[in-house]
Amino acid sequence: MDASGRGHTAAGASRGGFRAERTADGRYRWQLKAPNGRVVAITPAAFETAGEAERCFDGLRAGAAELTARITHVRDGIGWIWVVPGARNLPEVRSSRAYERYATCQNAFRRFVVLLAKQPPRDLPPRELAPRDLPPRELPERAVPLRRTDGH
Template identity: 85%
Template sequence: MDASGRGHTAAGASRGGFRTERAPDGRYRWQLKAPNGRVVAITSALFETPGEAERGFDGLRLGAAELTARITHVRDGIGWIWVIPGSRTLPEVRSSRAYERYATCQNAFRRFVVLLAKQPPRDVPARDVPARDVPARELPGKAVSLRHTDGR
């Protein structure tokens, strides 16, 4: 947690990098910021603890080279967003904003993958609070179980 109690920032991530934030309902989500401080991706999943959010991020980071996005129109408005599909129709990760052009959205996803792959491994704490398991997904050389709640 930072001094305000609003989120947990990894060392040196005040402008860029991984960050967990507390959602209004008390659970946690993560975001990834570019070096200029702009949020480039946010997770749609809500996690019970910051440690679960970190484990979810690290699992995604390990499989960065294999990620595929679905690029789609925003529901209500103009523009394109990229989404990495997750389980139960809930996106695992999505772009933080809509892009005016399809090609710009594609490039934003490519920049996200590069930024994600450059993130250092997380010093993931031991499991904080048990949560429901999401089926393991295959990553290069490992099976990682992402644990989160879907708000139901």
């Protein structure tokens, strides 16, 4: 883990937050973990460097309030996943697992957006941020836009 609290190896942060990992092919993928250690979101894209993975994550974090998701039924199984489409409609980030119910998947996406918005900017390490320095956060009053892709 580097000084900013971001992991770059398999031995990175074991609890919540951003983590970029090197894959077997030498490229990097990132994931976001909840404070309880459960992986909430992963990136399907592979990046050449850990810095590229961080820039992708920071771009999502900066626009968290405007994110929309497609909720789709999984192809080879039972359940629903959420996907945030990126450039050329390719997935930029997706849920780390399938959810049994559509509504549960919707709620998981909403929790992801809140968790993403709470992540500290890259130029401010987490240990330098004191709770009293952060503005109080509330859940948005408006619903996060979701699109069903199963025709209902």
